[in-house]
Amino acid sequence: MVVETQRSQPEACTQEGEAPQLQKSGERRGLMRRLYDWVLSWADTPYGTPALFAISFAESSFFPIPPDVLQIALSVSKPRRSFYYAAVSGVASVLGALLGWFIGFALWSVLGGFFMRYVPGCTPENIQQVGQLYRDNAFVAILGAAFSPIPYKVFTIAAGIFHEYVPLAVLIFASILGRFGRFMSVAACIFWFGPRVRLLIERYFDWAMWILLILLITGVVLLKWVL
Numbered sequence: 001m002v003v004e005t006q007r008s009q010p011e012a013c014t015q016e017g018e019a020p021q022l023q024k025s026g027e028r029r030g031l032m033r034r035l036y037d038w039v040l041s042w043a044d045t046p047y048g049t050p051a052l053f054a055i056s057f058a059e060s061s062f063f064p065i066p067p068d069v070l071q072i073a074l075s076v077s078k079p080r081r082s083f084y085y086a087a088v089s090g091v092a093s094v095l096g097a098l099l100g101w102f103i104g105f106a107l108w109s110v111l112g113g114f115f116m117r118y119v120p121g122c123t124p125e126n127i128q129q130v131g132q133l134y135r136d137n138a139f140v141a142i143l144g145a146a147f148s149p150i151p152y153k154v155f156t157i158a159a160g161i162f163h164e165y166v167p168l169a170v171l172i173f174a175s176i177l178g179r180f181g182r183f184m185s186v187a188a189c190i191f192w193f194g195p196r197v198r199l200l201i202e203r204y205f206d207w208a209m210w211i212l213l214i215l216l217i218t219g220v221v222l223l224k225w226v227l
Contacts, residue, residue: 043073056089060096075190086187090180097156097175104160121151130158134165146178
């Protein structure tokens with residue numbers, strides 16, 4: 001009986017200790033879901049395009065929900081404007097990258113603690129890892145983050161922190177190439193295949209972006225090799 005009691009107590013303590021973590025994780029998922037629904041709700045308002053610009057801008061520096069969610073919804077409702085919405089997302093996202101760079105360059109000592117606590121992906125480990133990537137090849141690192149599902153904000157902020165490895169021109173050029181390539185790819189799918197492709201894009205978006213990124217980098221390497 002004593003042995004059974006001693007075994008049961010640690011189990012109870014473990015469950016009690018894990019409960020706050022589980023609750024916190026559930027709250028975070030709930031918050032992300034509410035943010036997702038909030039972003040999507042703008043598609044049914046007259047302010048869909050300004051909202052797309054604002055969300056694309058914010059996502060490059062601190063906002064956790066990617067603008068593709070709203071871009072897809074707007075494009076499905078008006079397929080002929082798919083490339084227009086992609087352009088809006090691209091311009092705003094590149095401008096937001098400059099804000100991210102400025103945060104890392106001038107405000108990180110003040111805002112770093114807040115970002116590492118509340119902004120998904122902005123951990124000390126991730127920031128240092130991105131810094132190492134910038135030492136190796138800043139252009140390829142930014143291009144990959146801009147095009148792929150990797151949290152872009154981590155790379156724009158880190159570009160400001162490690163500005164000695166990332167000339168501002170490299171950040172801008174790689175961001176234009178990567179972000180416009182990403183958003184235009186989504187627009188092309190909606191424009192050519194119509195609303196029925198929406199579910200496929202949403203379900204396999206990450207895989208599609210990774211495949212396109214590999215093709216893009218392969219093309220750049222081959223072009224450099226030929227020239």
